[in-house]
Amino acid sequence: MILKRLFQSTIGKKIMMAVTGVLLFGFVIIHMLGNWQVFSGAEALNDYAHLIKSKAFVLWGFRLALLGIVGLHLWAAITLTLANKAAAPEKYAESKALGSTWASRSMTLSGVIVLGFIVFHILHFTVRSVPGSPEYFQQNEKGHHDVYAMVVHAFQNPIIVGIYVIGVGILSLHLSHGLQSMFRSLGLSDRRYLPLQINFARIFAGFIFVGMSAVPLAIFFQLKQF
Numbered sequence: 001m002i003l004k005r006l007f008q009s010t011i012g013k014k015i016m017m018a019v020t021g022v023l024l025f026g027f028v029i030i031h032m033l034g035n036w037q038v039f040s041g042a043e044a045l046n047d048y049a050h051l052i053k054s055k056a057f058v059l060w061g062f063r064l065a066l067l068g069i070v071g072l073h074l075w076a077a078i079t080l081t082l083a084n085k086a087a088a089p090e091k092y093a094e095s096k097a098l099g100s101t102w103a104s105r106s107m108t109l110s111g112v113i114v115l116g117f118i119v120f121h122i123l124h125f126t127v128r129s130v131p132g133s134p135e136y137f138q139q140n141e142k143g144h145h146d147v148y149a150m151v152v153h154a155f156q157n158p159i160i161v162g163i164y165v166i167g168v169g170i171l172s173l174h175l176s177h178g179l180q181s182m183f184r185s186l187g188l189s190d191r192r193y194l195p196l197q198i199n200f201a202r203i204f205a206g207f208i209f210v211g212m213s214a215v216p217l218a219i220f221f222q223l224k225q226f
């Protein structure tokens, strides 16, 4: 019964968007903290990457869970957008006139671009099928995949750096508005707290942007010896 409501009612889908969004947000933060290991050197990043990948059932359990969460988030987004359009097409013109932010109008567009970026990113660093070099497959002295060499090598290329910085920039815009609409969906929006929520969402999304893009930018500009 509850499950049926979750999948069929608008509020159920909004709750699903919010909950899956928070989980994906959590993943991004953990991934960012993991990426920062690059600043501690090759051993730190490679040991961390090896730890995550050493138990196949943990890795695949995690990958499937992530895929399921992304799938639910997408499904809820698509069905809610279609239902909205069908119910009140004229509302869109109205909300534009009322001055909704650029981020809110472009949630669908930013979502599609983020999805494209994630597909590229997985082909690049996980499948490793983006034209690269032997460094992508190199092993370190422990016989583990040399993720550090792969990342440092990849971010020598300005086009790759550009793709990552733009990708995480658009992800941050998506997160900023996503967090704000999450407060509304969960019934937490109150006029008094609105400015606080908007600032919180923007600061958090800005933090993700700076923290994520720090890795490609620091490597490219050699801000330290990599």
Ligand code: HEM
Residues within 6 Å of the ligand: 028, 031, 035, 049, 050, 053, 063, 118, 121, 122, 125, 126, 147, 151, 164, 168, 171, 212, 213, 215, 216
């Ligand atoms: C500058 C930004 C980023 C860097 C430097 C980075 C780095 C990496 C690296 C090195 C891997 C491969 C790890 C390995 O083979 O051991 C990886 C995998 C992955 N990254 Fe990122 N990443 C970034 C941004 C993101 C973002 C924004 C997302 C999603 C929103 C994301 C999602 C993933 C996923 C899903 C995987 C695959 C995990 C798996 O193998 O199952 N990454 N990332």
